[in-house]
Amino acid sequence: MKTPIVSVSWLKDNLDNPELIILDAVLDSPPHELQIIGARTFDIKNKFSDTTIPLPNTLPQPEAFTEEARKLGISKHSKIVVYDTKGIYSSPRAWYLFKSMGHENVWVLDGGFPAWEKEGGALQKVNPQSYPKGDFEARFKPEMFKNKFQILNNLTSKEAVVIDARSSDRFHAETEEPREGLRSGHIPNAVNLPFTKVLKDGHYLPKEELKQILPHQDQNLYFSCGSGITACINLIAYELILNNSPKAVYDGSWTEWGLDHNLPIEK
Structure with a gap:
């Protein structure tokens, strides 16, 4: 798919794809209580930014991005859908980070969590989890x-x-x-x-x-x-x-x- 966005109906139809990883692009704190079923927390501010730099939300080093992506169980072949709680706000940043790290199979969920909830999509409580380590490898495009x-x-x-x-x-x-x-x-x-x-x-x-x-x-x-x-x-x-x-x-x-x-x- 050439388009950078996917619809709620597309995501519902592809939930069973074993290569699919759904990322909840978190920017705000305190964290929210519910997320899309199967989603994993993508913490932009603390995990996917360079926190050694005083400017907020700065591009992380490719090595650091690789490590954090692997912790989320992301592999080279993962098909990633990112969303946020506002509809469209922080998810495009997460999408762009993956694109800049050379990962092409990534899309933004148009309408985000509000659209998913409105259309009766399955939800889960947000709970910290660990995942089998992925083999993601950043190929940064400066x-x-x-x-x-x-x-x-x-x-x-x-x-x-x-x-x-x-x-x-x-x-x-x-x-x-x-x-x-x-x-x-x-x-x-x-x-x-x-x-x-x-x-x-x-x-x-x-x-x-x-x-x-x-x-x-x-x-x-x-x-x-x-x-x-x-x-x-x-x-x-x-x-x-x-x-x-x-x-x-x-x-x-x-x-x-x-x-x-x-x-x-x-x-």
Whole structure:
């Protein structure tokens, strides 16, 4: 399947596939009580981020990602479906991490846990478990992430358009940033596309609607947000209509850019 998303009905039909692994992409605490039957907890903040770096939700080292994925019983041949409790929020980040580590068979559950529950999908209580160790092996693709120096160089080279997923009031410096010490505004020349605009009721908009609202469909794109999570929501929206075109995530996003007073901003 070329598409980055699957439906609740697809997941129900494939629950018995022995290669299927369902991941509950946890970002918030305290943890929730229920999850999709058979799901395993994918802890973005604590297990699948580089916690030695002060910025939140930073890309983990491939070796660390490999080890944590193996602990979840994930193998090279696993077919992975990731979801989150909000419908579409943190699951695209988990999807993008696997893609960047060279694992192609991964999809986001459109509508997430709310859609699964609404359609009567089986549930289980969240309980810490251990699994037979998998043989997952990360094959990291560094071109899928950009650092602040590459984003800075892009201001001159204009190789790509930066798409910022934050709300318009944050983008235009009409409100204070939620993180202390951050300047308000945006990366010069960036384009604002609040991630909420590509979603409706926890689902992605239909492809025809996305084609009408997504800007700069004919250019290379770098995706940014507050801390690298919601940037991935917008990236998947483009992936739904522009499969395999060059895209990358600015991992530090506004948390890094807004903290560094040597970097230029616009308001």
